[in-house]
Amino acid sequence: MNAKSTQTDKEPTVRRGRPEIVDEFSHLPVSRQRKWQLRQMAKGGCRICGQTAISGGYCLKHLVHEREYSAERFGCKRENLNCKSRLMEKQMETQSARWEA
Numbered sequence: 001m002n003a004k005s006t007q008t009d010k011e012p013t014v015r016r017g018r019p020e021i022v023d024e025f026s027h028l029p030v031s032r033q034r035k036w037q038l039r040q041m042a043k044g045g046c047r048i049c050g051q052t053a054i055s056g057g058y059c060l061k062h063l064v065h066e067r068e069y070s071a072e073r074f075g076c077k078r079e080n081l082n083c084k085s086r087l088m089e090k091q092m093e094t095q096s097a098r099w100e101a
């Protein structure tokens, strides 16, 4: 115990690399990936890619992916054709078609 304390006393505290992020998520007992997700969601970004989130902490691309993946995972037969992600998808398709023409 004494040896450890003398070693730390001798060495000057030189901090290397990126400085530690100190915020409301830094003390949580979760992985660094989860902390990144929580920081993105608090910032209003997608929890996967970090772009601007539309709903549920996802961007449009990952909202669509999550919808399809969860429907397959839980064996859903019916589809809500007027859900937010589908409407946004249609809107983006019409916008891109307008730009191409």
Ligand SMILES: [Zn+2]
Pocket (backbone or CB within 6 Å): 046, 047, 048, 049, 050, 051, 058, 059, 060, 061, 062
């Ligand atoms: Zn995303």
